[in-house]
Amino acid sequence: GDSVTQMEGPVTLSEEAFLTINCTYTATGYPSLFWYVQYPGEGLQLLLKATKADDKGSNKGFEATYRKETTSFHLEKGSVQVSDSAVYFCALSDRDTNAGKSTFGDGTTLTVKP
Amino acid sequence: DAEITQSPRHKITETGRQVTLACHQTWNHNNMFWYRQDLGHGLRLIHYSYGVQDTNKGEVSDGYSVSRSNTEDLPLTLESAASSQTSVYFCASSEFSFPNTGELFFGEGSRLTVL
Numbered sequence: 001g002d003s004v005t006q007m008e009g010p011v012t013l014s015e016e017a018f019l020t021i022n023c024t025y026t027a028t029g030y031p032s033l034f035w036y037v038q039y040p041g042e043g044l045q046l047l048l049k050a051t052k053a054d055d056k057g058s059n060k061g062f063e064a065t066y067r068k069e070t071t072s073f074h075l076e077k078g079s080v081q082v083s084d085s086a087v088y089f090c091a092l093s094d095r096d097t098n099a100g101k102s103t104f105g106d107g108t109t110l111t112v113k114p
Numbered sequence: 115d116a117e118i119t120q121s122p123r124h125k126i127t128e129t130g131r132q133v134t135l136a137c138h139q140t141w142n143h144n145n146m147f148w149y150r151q152d153l154g155h156g157l158r159l160i161h162y163s164y165g166v167q168d169t170n171k172g173e174v175s176d177g178y179s180v181s182r183s184n185t186e187d188l189p190l191t192l193e194s195a196a197s198s199q200t201s202v203y204f205c206a207s208s209e210f211s212f213p214n215t216g217e218l219f220f221g222e223g224s225r226l227t228v229l
Contacts, residue, residue: 043221046217089156091218
């Protein structure tokens with residue numbers, strides 16, 4: 001079945017540091033890929049997405065590129081802020097082989113210190 | 115604005131009691147899902163529905179049930195609550211018709227404690 005493996009946390013960075021959170025996936029079909037963010041005490045919300053190979057999703061300074069050859073969707077940000085402290089989830093959804101169910105990684109907790 | 119709301123946000127109950135968590139969405143999405151979130155396990159799918167009168171079991175469905183009588187609502191019932199069901203529960207919805215590509219829209223969660 002489908003699976004998502006993401007970098008274990010927690011990750012602690014200083015403000016303005018560069019962020020990378022690795023995500024790789026296994027899928028039988030051709031999935032859409034997502035990064036969701038969960039701020040303390042809240043539900044998950046979509047951060048960015050990519051629906052086909054070589055697509056780059058971007059939002060709020062975060063970016064991730066859909067790499068089919070390496071089955072990866074790594075999240076990056078050039079300069080993190082304290083307000084980026086949250087839990088980040090990589091996920092995939094395959095309309096054709098899994099009828100739209102989403103598969104999530106275990107989440108990576110990011111703490112940014114001033 | 116369209117949204118997805120869950121109630122109650124916090125619930126404390128006793129072992130053996132029946133509990134129902136409500137989920138209501140105004141996105142008009144066909145797909146609805148219930149997940150539980152536990153430390154070390156990420157998000158695990160409990161039940162899901164692709165439309166009215168359709169329900170399906172997810173990976174951790176034992177002890178839970180759902181029903182879908184309309185597009186907007188997917189209540190989650192714990193028939194006889196157990197301490198292992200202490201968790202945070204998230205409802206979500208999605209659609210694959212343009213412009214949506216399967217991304218999930220989440221509620222704010224319901225924190226359930228079973229004593």
